[in-house]
Amino acid sequence: MNDVIETRGLVKRFGTVTALDGLDLVVAAGQIHGFLGPNGAGKSTTIRILLGLARGDAGTATVFGAHPWTDAVALHRRIAYVPGDVSLWPNLTGGEAIDLVSRLRGGTADKPGYAARKARLMEAFELDPAKKGRTYSKGNRQKVALVAAFATEAQLYILDEPTSGLDPLMGAVFEQEIGRVAAAGATVLLSSHILSEVEQLCGKVSIIRAGQCVETGTLDSLRHLTRTEVSFAADGLGPAQLAAIPAAHDVSVSGGRVRFTADSDQLNAVLPVLATLNVAGLTINPPSLEELFLRHYGDGAAPGGAS
Amino acid sequence: MNTVGILLRQRLRRDRWQLAAWVLGVGLLALFAAAAIAQTFGNDADRAQILALAIATPAILMLRGLPEGSPVGAFTYFSVFAFLALLATLIHGAIANILMALAVTVGFIIGKLDAGGSLCAGVAVGAVGLSFLGVGLVAAQFMRTSRGANGTAAALVVAAYIVRGIGDAASTAGSDPLHRVAGWPSWLSPIGWGQQTGAFVRNNYAPLAINVSFAAACAAAVFALQARRDTGASMLPVRAGRADARASLRTSLALGWRLQWPSIAGWSAAGAATGLLAGSLANILQAAGGGNTSLLNAVRSIVPGTTQTPTQLIIAAMFSVVGVLAAACATQAVIRLRQEEVRGTAEAVLAAPVHRVRWFADYLVLGLVAVVLVLLAAGVASAASGLAAGAGGTVVGDSFAAAAAQLPAALVYLAVVSLLFVLVPEATVAAGWGLLVLGMILGIYGGMVGLPQWARNISPFQHTPVPFGVNTQWAGGIWMLVIAAVVVAAATLLMGRRPLHSG
Structure with missing residues (x-):
């Protein structure tokens, strides 16, 4: 059994609202798996089911081959979790909350080791642990949860939009920590709607929309579905010359620049033509998840249409 | 001005139900008090007798205030003003205080008291509320969090109550044996000023000018401070806490205790105070002799069953209050579960290796411990104060028996709310407190207002055994223990299937 997380046809309804509508999600051991989708797509609901905080209405979900609801306690010894909106006890300091969660997870048996890990993370995230929970800002609450998650070793990290509220500097610290646990062999499920973060970290990505998985695969395989954006200065180039460029889609001229997109595997046919036109100020942007994302969530995109 | 109007309307809209409930509740309290007193202490001689007893007991003067003669209006004012004033400090806003003053006035008038006195009493309650509105606003300037500001304001209310209590306990004899003149400390307290109106007797509005000036001074101070302070900042710096948790904070039970011990200590202190009063009152009543039949009858309407001595009767009556405190403490322990769930902090515990049933059971265990602590505090305090007042050794056994008898009803609340x-889940908080108030009204005051027996029987408190006398009915207590056990078992079983409901 090489899959750490596996859901098949997972359905979850809240009254008349269907939050998950037959979700299939497979995360293999050792992956950093990006879990993308807009607000309300069902990311948090999926995570709550995987953590045994809620139960699915139909379909199956397994974590490490076990049932997340019935085997919750055994599974939670192997899982670290960071919620998207961290709540802290108003009267406990951040340091107390971190110690409590780590102890509940049994991660403090090696006391000096735990103290060293906690101190290192506290410094890296620049967190003041002596403040009461109610006085932390959103970003600092998020840091408390991140330190608590990384201060004890886990085999699976489930992170629900963990960097919301963090500044970019702390985002970099977060990426370092993810790299560290991944190098140690842990599996990571990273829910996010920050595409650059997912592009940077994740080997595999699943995109969900309206409770269904609409796209899943490695970043490279998904990039084949996208187009590269090309632009250059419009100086002296007429419509006839532009029309001669092969495989160009959506050609437009504005602000003195020509822009078009091309299928990524057609790019080699485009470049010689650009050379003969002697274009200036050429930029070629590789396909981004942004574009992939917009294809699925932009106007008129049909749910599940591309999968 | 238009902006003020919009803010005011938004505020009223936000608080309208809470405000309506408070104003209505206070009005009804005034009405019930007037009605109950007219019924229980119908004639002048009864009231004079009780007042003589109260004047001989500084503890009662401290709790209630100062009597100004035995006419029914003056007697009612003596009985309830201090409580009404306390309630008035809990609401915020000048308009709210005006509404509350109206509610008290109308409540007393419907209760067939003199209109002039009723108005004076109502205005006095509103003026005290206004003073503490000022206190609350100043506290808000100094504290970083609303919780800190509320805590400070509440502490100042309690201080004002106690200062007035000390002044009243140190009062001197007035024009006749049933009049008392307040000691000087009462003049340091806004509640004391309200009391000095002597509603129904003198109807003197002058002391209320101090309340109003005090509120105005507070408001002026707030404007002065506001001009110097950043929005969101506070005049006092926030203290730092611990960077590491104590070694004991390592289980969900330890977390529950950490979150709840202040409120458990509060309920226990209230239990101890009630026990203290029970022990000392019991002895005074004993000394006053059994001749005061109207008082004994009034107490008897609270306590079901038959009892032997007046001492035991007063202990049983006071411990019915302890029973309510214990049940409230149990209710709050379970409500914490819901608060943890809604706040989202329960998720942090349940995403760790803590079984949901274990988490639930931890809070029930804490509830049980809390109930036992409240009862123990009351029992010890009652026994000690009884002994100190020279009541004889039986008061010890009586106190602890009365405390133990309250356990079943409190456990029924623990079980039902769980x-x-x-x-x-959505109904936990409202229904939990609602059931407690309902049980209190039906079971404890039901006899006073003459509710039919079947209605009173709905309340668990009605079935609390009175462990004195020849034919003690233990069956009620045993049945309640059985019911509590069955309900807890069912709740625990169902908890295993219950997902987290954060909404």
């Missing part, structure tokens, strides 16, 4: 939490 079942509510499992089955209808």
Whole structure:
């Protein structure tokens, strides 16, 4: 059994609202798996089911081959979790909350080791642990949860939009920590709607929309579905010359620049033509998840249409 | 001005139900007090007798205030003003205080008291509320959090109550044996000023000018401070806490204790205070002799069953209050579960290796411990104060028996509210407190207002055994223990299937 997380046809309804509508999600051991989708797509609901905080209405979900609801306690010894909106006890300091969660997870048996890990993370995230929970800002609450998650070793990290509220500097610290646990062999499920973060970290990505998985695969395989954006200065180039460029889609001229997109595997046919036109100020942007994302969530995109 | 109007309307809209409930509740309290006193202490001689007893007991003067003669209006004012004033400090806003003053006035008038006195009493309650509105606003300037500001303001209310209590306990004899003149400390307290109106007797509005000036001074101070302070900042710096948790904070039970011990200590202190009063009152009543039949009858309407001595009767009556405190403490322990769930902090515990049933059971265990602590505090305090007042050794056994008898009803509340939490989480808080108030009204005051027996029987408190006398009915207590056990078992079983409901 090489899959750490596996859901098949997972359905979850809240009254008349269907939050998950037959979700299939497979995360293999050792992956950093990006879990993308807009607000309300069902990311948090999926995570709550995987953590045994809620139960699915139909379909199956397994974590490490076990049932997340019935085997919750055994599974939670192997899982670290960071919620998207961290709540802290108003009267406990951040340091107390971190110690409590780590102890509940049994991660403090090696006391000096735990103290060293906690101190290192506290410094890296620049967190003041002596403040009461109610006085932390959103970003600092998020840091408390991140330190608590990384201060004890886990085999699976489930992170629900963990960097919301963090500044970019702390985002970099977060990426370092993810790299560290991944190098140690842990599996990571990273829910996010920050595409650059997912592009940077994740080997595999699943995109969900309206409770269904609409796209899943490695970043490279998904990039084949996208187009590269090309632009250059419009100086002296007429419509006839532009029309001669092969495989160009959506050609437009504005602000003195020509822009078009091309299928990524057609790019080699485009470049010689650009050379003969002697274009200036050429930029070629590789396909981004942004574009992939917009294809699925932009106007008129049909749910599940591309999968 | 238009902006003020919009803000005011938004505020009223936000608080309208809470405000309506408070104003209505205070008005009804005034009405019930007037009606109950007219019924229980119908004639002048009865009231004079009780007042003589109260004047001989500084503890009662401290709690209630100062009597100004035995006419029914003056007697009612003596009985309830201090409580009404306390309630008035809990609401915020000048308009709210005006509404509350009206509610008290109308409540007393419907209760067939003199209109002039009723108005004076109402205005006095509103003026005290206004003073503490000022206190609350100043506290808000100094504290970083609303919790800190509320805590400070509440502490100042309690201080004002106690200062007035000390002044009243140190009062001197007035024009006749049933009049008392307040000691100087009463003049340091806004509640004391309200009391000095002597509503129904003198109807003197002058002391209320101090309340109003005090509120105005507070408001002026707030404007002065506001001009110097950044929005969101506070005049006092926030203290730092611990960077590491104590070694004991390592289980969900330890977390529950950490979150709840201040409120458990509060309920226990209230239990101890009630016990203290029970022990000392019991002895005074004993000394006053059994001749005061109207008082004994009044007490008897609270206590079901038959009892032997007046001492035991007063202990049983006071411990019915302890029973309510214990049940309230149990209710709050379960409500914490719901608060943890809604706040999202329960998720942090349940995403760790803590079984949901274990988490639930931890809070029930804490509830049980809390109930036992409240009862123990009351028992010890009652026994000690009884002994100190020279009541003889039996008061020890009586106190602890009366305390133990309250356990079943409190456990019924623990069980029923926990079942509510499992089955209808959204209703836990409102229904939990609602059931407590209902049980209190039906079971404890039901006899006073003459409710039919079947209605009174709905309340668990009605079935609390009175462990004195020849034919003690233990069956009620045993049945309640059985019911509590069955309900807790069902709730625990169902908890195993219950997902987290954060909404």
